[in-house]
Amino acid sequence: DADVTQTPRNRITKTGKRIMLECSQTKGHDRMYWYRQDPGLGLRLIYYSFDVKDINKGEISDGYSVSRQAQAKFSLSLESAIPNQTALYFCATSDPRVSSGSLGYNEQFFGPGTRLTVL
Amino acid sequence: GQSLEQPSEVTAVEGAIVQINCTYQTSGFYGLSWYQQHDGGAPTFLSYNALDGLEETGRFSSFLSRSDSYGYLLLQELQMKDSASYFCAVTPGNTPLVFGKGTRLSVIA
Numbered sequence: 001d002a003d004v005t006q007t008p009r010n011r012i013t014k015t016g017k018r019i020m021l022e023c024s025q026t027k028g029h030d031r032m033y034w035y036r037q038d039p040g041l042g043l044r045l046i047y048y049s050f051d052v053k054d055i056n057k058g059e060i061s062d063g064y065s066v067s068r069q070a071q072a073k074f075s076l077s078l079e080s081a082i083p084n085q086t087a088l089y090f091c092a093t094s095d096p097r098v099s100s101g102s103l104g105y106n107e108q109f110f111g112p113g114t115r116l117t118v119l
Numbered sequence: 120g121q122s123l124e125q126p127s128e129v130t131a132v133e134g135a136i137v138q139i140n141c142t143y144q145t146s147g148f149y150g151l152s153w154y155q156q157h158d159g160g161a162p163t164f165l166s167y168n169a170l171d172g173l174e175e176t177g178r179f180s181s182f183l184s185r186s187d188s189y190g191y192l193l194l195q196e197l198q199m200k201d202s203a204s205y206f207c208a209v210t211p212g213n214t215p216l217v218f219g220k221g222t223r224l225s226v227i228a
Contacts, residue, residue, distance in 0.1 A: 105167050
C-alpha cells in the first residue's frame with residue numbers, strides 16, 4: 001500500500017543536540033507537511049512544501065529547518081534541541097489534483113508520528 | 120489570521136448521538152474538514168464540506184453553514200471505538216489546513 005513513513009518513531013536526546021526526523025512517502029504526492037502536536041494545542045504547522053523546489057514556513061518554524069530531498073522525502077531538523085521541543089511530530093502529504101469535485105478539498109495523509117523527548 | 124473553536128471534551132453514552140461543534144474565523148475559506156485521532160495514532164480524514172448543508176457517511180455526518188462560520192460533526196449510534204480526539208480544520212485557500220485544538224470524545228457504557 002502507498003504509505004507515509006517516519007523515522008525514528010521514538011527519540012530521546014539531550015539539550016543542544018542536532019536531531020533529524022525523516023519522512024518518506026510512496027503516495028506520489030507533491031505536497032508534504034511537518035506538524036507538531038502538544039496536548040491541548042492540536043496540530044501546529046512547522047513547515048510545508050508544495051513541490052521539491054518549494055519550502056515555506058508554517059506557524060511555528062523558529063528552531064526548525066527542513067530539507068526536501070526528493071518528491072518522496074521531507075526531513076525536519078532541530079539544529080540545537082531544547083526541552084520545549086519535546087512533542088509528537090507528524091509528517092503528512094496531500095495531492096491537490098484529488099478534488100472529489102469540491103473546491104479546496106485537501107485530504108491529508110499522516111505518518112505514524114515521531115515522539116521526541118529533549119532532556 | 121485564522122482561529123477555530125471547538126469544545127475540549129465531550130462525553131456520551133454508547134448507542135447515543137453526539138454533536139461536536141466548530142466555529143471558525145479565517146481570512147479566506149474554501150471548506151471545513153474533520154479528522155479523527157485515536158490515542159497513540161495518527162489523524163485520519165473523516166469528511167470535507169465546501170458547501171452549506173449536511174454530508175452523510177455511514178454513522179458520521181458533517182454539517183457546514185458558511186454564513187455562520189460554523190460546522191459540526193455528528194456521530195450516531197456511538198460505539199466504544201469512537202472514543203478519540205476529533206479535529207476540525209479549515210482550508211483558507213491555496214495554503215495548508217489550519218486545525219482546531221481538538222475535542223476529546225469519551226464514549227461510556
